[in-house]
Amino acid sequence: MSENTYPVGTPGQPWGGAERALWLSRQTRHRSYATDVLSVVERLRDRFDVQQYGQLDYGEDSYPLMAVRSRDWREDLPTVLVTGGVHGYETSGVHGALQFLQTEAERYAGRVNLLVAPCVSPWAYERIHRWNADAVDPNRSFREDSPAGESAALMRLVAPLGDSIVLHIDLHETTDTDESEFRPALAARDGKPYEPDLIPDGFYLVGDSENPQLEFQKAVVEAVAKVTHIAPPDDQGEIIGSKVVSEGVILYPFKPLGLCAGLTNARFATTTEVYPDSPRATPQQCNDAQVTAVCAAMDFALGQAAR
Template sequence: MQPFIYHIGTQGQPWGEAEKQQWLTEQQIKRAYQTEVLAQLPALASDFELIQYGELDYQSLGLGKYPLFLLKGHHWQPNKPLALVTGGVHGYETSGVQGALRFAATEAKNYLNDFNLLIAPCISPWGYETINRWNPLAVDPNRSFVANSPSAEAGLLREHLLTLGVTPLLHIDLHETTDSDNSEFRPAKAARDGSVNTNWNIPDGFYLVGDSENPQPEFQQAIINEVAKVTHIAPADDQGCLIGEPLAQFGVVNYPKRSLGLCGGMTAAKYVTTTEVYPDSPTATPEQCILAQVAAIVGALNYVYPKALKIRVGGN
């Protein structure tokens, strides 16, 4: 089967500025960060302090400015472990953003006494508005959580966390795998990079991406067990893989998060995972996808809680 050839650029040649500009001009605003994300934040004030950690300024590209916010749980104490939740690294992955906000509005209050909670609900607001994986410079934020980041979305959050001087015990990064990965984003990436696109089978169901250098299989299993109460877990394909990666355990594959510049690798958290919801499944609704993200956070926190309790009382 011939690989799908993207409509921008010349096959085998990486994009230059002209191709990136052509791509940018084709992107359209489809929804509003202000009304779908920012408007939800004031209602969370009883449990969270709202912190602006940066602003994306894309005015030079004919776009706007986007303030970036963290939700910092009340009852913050230095002897409590930090749990970090990130959403919207890829703005098109809707349930990651809305799942982080739903958790903050519903379940978070059950954990504020035992954890310092920090939630970044929408790291890539322009991507959220245009339903896009990249930022306006055709850069993938989720390969950019590195020093001197090429993505302001990744760099601003990473630098802010460094200034806090704390290491999360837990970091859960909320994502989706969609049919558009094969129809749009992987072909576009191959065109941008001057490479050959090879699509993968899109898993039908929820799965996790752990860290191959720190897999924590029991932690991953606890999350899978919790999410299975809400939606189905993706089975491996005929090659025993998910998204082209060998299955590490049921519903879990592993990536080297730090070396790939992934959001999940930007801290030294002991317990780290990336969720992957499949919103295009014929057996999953948008609400179910949001609830799956909430369940994943709850499963992660419940697993880590005994370790968090030992830290609070000064144990090892």
Template sequence: MKPATPFIYPIGTQGQCWGDTEKALWLSQQKQTKRSYQQDVVSALQSLPADAELVQYGHIDYSRHQLPDYALYAVRSKNWQADLPVLLVTGGVHGYETSGVHGALAFIQQHFAEFSRQANLLVLPCISPWGYETINRWNPDAVDPNRSFSPTGEAAEAQLAMACIQSHSGSVLMHIDLHETTDSDNSEFRPAKAARDGTVNTNWNIPDGFYLVGDTERPEAGFQKAVIDAVAKVTHIAPADENGCLIGEKLQQFGVVNYPKRSLGLCGGVTNARFVNTTEVYPDSPNTNPQQCIQAQVAAVVAAMQFALTH
């Protein structure tokens, strides 16, 4: 595990929350596009399995920031049946977490047909397009979409995704949300959050490997273990740190910690699904590579769906 490194963020004054001036300065340093949402995501969605259909569920308008509009897309079962359970996959809530987006896209191409015969599938592969293009955790308003999945959430990305999910009839049986933990969590995103909020940052040890974040209110230990066992065949699972923790949380079982998803406004708390998982891979590990990270995400989705449909 990489040691935590203290870092004071260069924007703002320690102990004081950001105002509009600080947020504008932050945004001015983030606008450079590093990759294309249109090319990487939208173009990839133009060729789908026969039993899948593409729907535009909204668009993000950031013209007030002199930024482009982004159309938002989901892939769903073409023959949606209200009496079938719903299996939900979300990716790119944090746009910088690459394998979450590409893992969702790979699942659509490789496994959508396999599961669409047994359930209604709904996949939102890239909830935060601007974050994807600029490799950012936040949106242009300096808001974390993955703290905004609640009625009072500030991020339009989260609100539109929630509306899309709620507009589909049927009972959600399983929801898996695809994420990464990267070295930039310590070098950029956690220090930025502390600066924005006027608090003191304490970095954590980045777990070296794949791990899961379950829901404190819906722990489902057998479900979590099935996913860990499947992913272990693809890439390594993160060991706990010297305090028996991952990202500051006590281990529940090998490779698994729990968060209270609803109270934190996390994407994983957006439904009443019995089976809920947030995946985390570590793309900066010397023991893996980008393709393995994508394969780990796909393996997690497949294992989660298999377990949910048989239990």
């Protein structure tokens, strides 16, 4: 452990309203959700159904929340949920989801109902941040009475689908800024000591400790290994503090932690983690890894359903 020297707050004391306001005042817009996401979604309308499932209002900023659905939706087909940008700073999660829609999604027409929410946290996307404007992490907020509007809106969108969802793949990244900014900020916000960790170099998956489905996880890792390298375990046999249970796979309890990947009761669920800061990976490679993961996950799930 080390004393937290994050520039907002007093070490050892959780943030109050003044600290959250100071933190918010330090956040700067770096990119455009309208340009990068909404314009792409708009161009997909000729091939898919596009749905606004909510709206976020933060001060003067307003963000429509958009989802893309299969046009040939059928009640007798299984449903696949793809989510990206739950953490807005994790760029390939957003652009990978959009690339999948643009290049691969139509291959599955007539085989699955597809629902894609490519950018769950647009305010954070624009500011390249993990939290929303209230300093709340949406990916710890998928629970009843959610404190995050981003999470609550996605929960409302998905709720009517019930157990028809057989697969949920949530697209994320692990970045160097996890250690330089976001984990120190979390410790400062909560008044706790900062505990440094290592950033893994490569792709890995987070499965559900209560429903691991390791053959499924293995199939996704093997497919992605053809696109980019898989993160090795550290000297303790761990990745970010969790035991590696299969090459490139660790496990978290999805629902108790309020993770997006625990949003449904899908038989198959996983969180991808791409490492965009690796000298061995380009931005396009990161996007390709996300697309490959989605396709491999869908192929495995459909293969199991056909048995």
